[in-house]
Amino acid sequence: MQIYVNNEVLHTDCKNLQELIDLQAVGTQRIAAALNGSIIVRRDWPETQLNNDDNIEFFQAVSGG
Incomplete structure (x- = not known):
């Protein structure tokens, strides 16, 4: 299956x-x-x-100012 992770193509069986x-x-x-x-x-x-063709985005919390 082909998906997109943070806008990059990834082929996976997940x-x-x-x-x-x-x-x-x-x-x-x-x-x-x-x-x-x-x-x-x-x-x-x-x-x-x-x-197939799902778009997954990961976001990371960052502290500071």
Whole structure:
């Protein structure tokens, strides 16, 4: 399946958002994930199915001023 992660093409066999996050080794402490423009809450990551041509964006919280 082909998806887009932070605007980069990725070919993957991941079936859900949690698998993708695990594969990408994204630190989960301070990130948010959006699927096709909608924020997905952390508790829903394992149940959020991925489909061909989905657009996933990861956002990291940064502190400071």
